[in-house]
Amino acid sequence: MSLNCQDAARMLSEKRDRRLSLRARISLRLHMFACRMCKVYGSQLDTVGRVCREAGLRAEEKCPGEMTDGRKQRINDAMTREPR
Amino acid sequence: MADGPDAPSRDPSRWVDEHGDALFRFAVLRVRDADLAADLVQDTLLSALKGIGGFRGGSSVRTWLTGILKHKIIDYYRRNRSEVLHSDLAPEGDELAHAESLRSSWKESPSSLVENREFWSVLTGCLDGLPEAHRRAFSMREFDGLSGEEIRKVLDVTPTNLWVMLHRARTKLRRCLESNWFEEK
Structure with a gap:
């Protein structure tokens, strides 16, 4: 039943994507109880997940980058050519 | 088309100015390639233009366009599968x-x-x-x-x-x- 840190790290990722088996959840819980590093690791993965969700929602305003004027012009031209 | 406060945005000739950069930023976070992101924006706006009759104003024009873009990105992934090494x-x-x-x-x-x-x-x-x-x-x-x-x-x-x-x-x-x-x- 005992888990090493590598297994725990894998399971900490997987539990973000699917429901782990009862057995897996128990061994992970036991491991986390004893291992401070894996607890920190798990909470950092949570942060990565929450930051990325927020970034996904706010990218329209915040993600660096804009289209060049030339590129915008090409899109406008293509839209004008499009039969309505 | 009714003249609401939203009316200018419904005019497709203003979409690039009003939504172009926002759509581009949405795409570029996800595909990490400026040319590809701009292509996807163009594709999105052209599809929206054809489908404008389907826009009923239940959401903002921006939300509607973003929804189309999201599908375009997933479609791109599907059509251009990246090899998993x-x-x-x-x-x-x-x-x-x-x-x-x-x-x-x-x-x-x-x-x-x-x-x-x-x-x-x-x-x-x-x-x-x-x-x-x-x-x-x-x-x-x-x-x-x-x-x-x-x-x-x-x-x-x-x-x-x-x-x-x-x-x-x-x-x-x-x-x-x-x-x-x-x-x-």
Whole structure:
């Protein structure tokens, strides 16, 4: 039943994507109880997940980058050519 | 078309000016390629133009356009499947060798991080360091919250492969954010 840190790290990722088996959840819980590093690791993965969700929602305003004027012009031209 | 406060945005000739950059930024976070992102925006606006009769004003024009763009990105992934290399699925041997250096949980709140321009350049730089297939899987999962099942169909991979890809993407991104952001500060 005992888990090493590598297994725990894998399971900490997987539990973000699917429901782990009862057995897996128990061994992970036991491991986390004893291992401070894996607890920190798990909470950092949570942060990565929450930051990325927020970034996904706010990218329209915040993600660096804009289209060049030339590129915008090409899109406008293509839209004008499009039969309505 | 009714003249509401929203009326200018419904005029397709103004879409590029009013929504172009926002749509571009939405796409470029996800596909990490400026030309491709601009192509996807163009594709989106042309489809929207053809389908404008279907827009009923239940949502804003922006939300409607973003929804179309989201589908265009997923469609692109589906039509241009990125090869998942064998090495991309090999178990990560050394990850927790770094465990000793994990100091504490990260305190900054996600909502304040996304207000910070420098954080964005670190985040996008870290995304650029992921293998293409991993980045696509991660992006659909974490930016857009798609289910594993949906992502598997788009990428055409087994459940186990998907979990390995996501695990490796998270591992690498966590480490990159740690060394370029959280420990820099």
